[in-house]
Amino acid sequence: MPELPEVETVMRGLAARLQGRRIVRATMNRADLRWPVPPGLAATLTGACVTSFARRGKYILMRLASGDSLLLHLGMSGRMVITPPGPALPALHEHFVLQTDDDWRIALIDPRRFGSLDMLPTSEEASHPLLASLGPEPLGPDFTAAKLSAALAGRRTPIKAALLDQRVVAGLGNIYVCEALFRARLSPRRLAATVAGARAARLVPAIVATLTEAIAAGGSSLRDYVQPSGELGYFQHAWKVYGRAGIDCEHCPGAPACAGISRIVQSGRSSFFCARTQR
């Protein structure tokens, strides 16, 4: 599922193909996504010129010369597929399709329909209900140990749950929270409020490095993620703990006291961690 690194990669792929181009056709095949897609969305896009792209947390913004912005969230199963000029067979679960003036085709495919689309004035992006309460960008200047500590202060919930809260920091999902906590050697069970001082100072760079490396790798994924460029097959997951229950832990090579990577369930979601080194 797309978390910040995947969304960033998708956005870059979309920008490479769409920026500076005109959209000659927009088609909504299914408007019942996570929320109903505004009826006029396709009409607004038809004939529009794409000026730039931005990302906020897991949301992609496509800005138009008209002063409108398309807001896109991929949910859990959403992916963008780009195909070159030529005959194209509509795929299953292809809910939304753009065609450019140079005849490329950009499709949103989302089997579970947890994704969303909206149209809003570019000038009102910051106050959009889905964006207004997002926390700082983890790769931006506002994501510091001091500010993270402040956001976690008083929170009597596990750090795992707190980091999944998009109001604390925007863009992390289950996989990268597990990875970042492993890197910071913090237990997912640790009370959020106790992540301050040296621990917060350890966690922030761990999150930054985890995300930066994943973006550099081109974004990793679950099972069916496809590059926005259309190319398949670089599913090179480099996860150290996610999905690796029972496997040897990288922190403890040959240590008899390490039982390998453990899996527990928190808030109904899997957490993977090394019980020996993550405290």
Added chain:
DNA sequence: CAAGAATCCTGTCAGC
């Protein structure tokens, strides 16, 4: 107010 559960949806996979 905060924390956790339930919810939406469908493809995938384990087990019988």
Added chain:
DNA sequence: TGCTGACAGGATTCTT
């Protein structure tokens, strides 16, 4: 082989 059920996860909404 085919069916059934559990599971996956983002983010809102509901419940406690």
